[in-house]
Amino acid sequence: MRVSVVGAQGRMGSHVVAAVEAAEDMQLALQVDSSDDLTQVSPENTDVAVDFTVPDVTLDNVLTLIKQGVNVVVGTTGWNDDKLAQVREALAQAPRKDQAVFIAPNFAISAVLADYFAGIAAPYFESAEVIEAHHPNKLDAPSGTAVHTAHTIAQARRQADCAPMPDATVGNEPSRGDVVDGVHVHAVRLRGLNAHEEILLGNPGEQMIIRSDCFDRASFMPGVLLACRKVGEHPGLTVGLDQFLDL
Ligand SMILES: NC(=O)c1ccc[n+]([C@@H]2O[C@H](COP(=O)([O-])OP(=O)(O)OC[C@H]3O[C@@H](n4cnc5c(N)ncnc54)[C@H](O)[C@@H]3O)[C@@H](O)[C@H]2O)c1
Numbered sequence: 001m002r003v004s005v006v007g008a009q010g011r012m013g014s015h016v017v018a019a020v021e022a023a024e025d026m027q028l029a030l031q032v033d034s035s036d037d038l039t040q041v042s043p044e045n046t047d048v049a050v051d052f053t054v055p056d057v058t059l060d061n062v063l064t065l066i067k068q069g070v071n072v073v074v075g076t077t078g079w080n081d082d083k084l085a086q087v088r089e090a091l092a093q094a095p096r097k098d099q100a101v102f103i104a105p106n107f108a109i110s111a112v113l114a115d116y117f118a119g120i121a122a123p124y125f126e127s128a129e130v131i132e133a134h135h136p137n138k139l140d141a142p143s144g145t146a147v148h149t150a151h152t153i154a155q156a157r158r159q160a161d162c163a164p165m166p167d168a169t170v171g172n173e174p175s176r177g178d179v180v181d182g183v184h185v186h187a188v189r190l191r192g193l194n195a196h197e198e199i200l201l202g203n204p205g206e207q208m209i210i211r212s213d214c215f216d217r218a219s220f221m222p223g224v225l226l227a228c229r230k231v232g233e234h235p236g237l238t239v240g241l242d243q244f245l246d247l
Pocket residue numbers: 006007008009010011012013032033034035052053054055057061074075076077078104105106107108144220
């Protein structure tokens with residue numbers, strides 16, 4: 001499998017380059033960064049392109065790569081329903097009928113399972129809030145992972161017909177964090193940290209905390225390689241690594 005890396009000079013991209021080089025069933029094709037022409041990535045040299053760039057450019061990159069006729073694995077954050085709809089539209093007009101795009105806000109197994117467990121637990125608690133903490137070089141807030149987890153919690157609570165969460169705060173106080181799909185999300189940026197998430201769940205007299213700590217970017221690499229191997233088996237758009245796991 002020939003894998004090209006977009007954002008190859010970045011913190012994640014450089015780890016992906018090394019992980020692909022070390023994988024026996026993969027061959028590193030092109031390394032592309034901001035000053036390179038993305039249209040050099042094509043089916044002649046690439047089976048899967050991996051995008052770890054910045055939230056402002058990833059949609060354009062994915063649309064270009066779809067037109068180029070290659071499958072895409074995306075780890076860059078900053079996605080919303082409108083952007084995902086544009087990807088689906090582009091795939092419907094892609095050069096190949098079976099073309100595939102896979103997007104994951106987090107490739108670490110601890111984070112994927114934390115999100116999954118949060119969905120199971122959320123209907124059993126009156127309150128649920130998310131705290132994410134990252135290195136201070138991160139551009140976006142709240143993290144893509146925390147946004148995804150908030151949606152997971154909200155959806156599970158809607159399906160279970162849960163009552164609204166108790167909160168007597170008057171007004172939209174910024175200190176209560178961002179509100180994503182009705183779930184409060186708090187973002188910390190601290191030197192020394194990498195990528196961390198806590199899901200707090202509360203009932204009268206009890207609390208449960210689900211926590212994921214990614215201390216090193218090595219934690220994301222098995223998930224990225226798994227996605228490269230699986231993406232071609234799932235034509236269309238797939239979101240979330242849980243979709244490729246037997247959960
Ligand atoms: N899904 C996950 O598991 C996961 C894990 C870590 C980080 N991330 C996300 O990945 C993204 C990248 O994070 P990072 O820490 O590697 O950032 P980074 O700033 O270190 O790297 C981004 C790279 O993209 C390059 N770039 C910018 N515009 C480009 C363009 N138009 N074409 C090609 N390359 C371009 C930059 O030059 C840089 O080398 C962020 O959105 C981050 O949140 C996701």
